[in-house]
Amino acid sequence: MADPSIKQLQGERNRLWAEARRKGLPVGSPQRDRIAQLDAQIRDLKAAAAPK
Numbered sequence: 001m002a003d004p005s006i007k008q009l010q011g012e013r014n015r016l017w018a019e020a021r022r023k024g025l026p027v028g029s030p031q032r033d034r035i036a037q038l039d040a041q042i043r044d045l046k047a048a049a050a051p052k
Contacts, residue, residue: 005045006042006045006049009038009042009045010038010042012038013035013038016031016034016038017035020032020035
């Protein structure tokens with residue numbers, strides 16, 4: 001089962017991505033920058049949770 005914090009971040013990322021696609025927002029817009037931040041946070045959390 002996925003960590004609840006990862007699921008929450010992925011949910012926020014999906015909402016922002018849908019908004020960015022719908023509005024046609026370019027790279028560099030605040031929403032797209034937040035998506036990049038969320039991607040990094042999700043990647044870090046998944047790496048920390050992965051068995052070593």
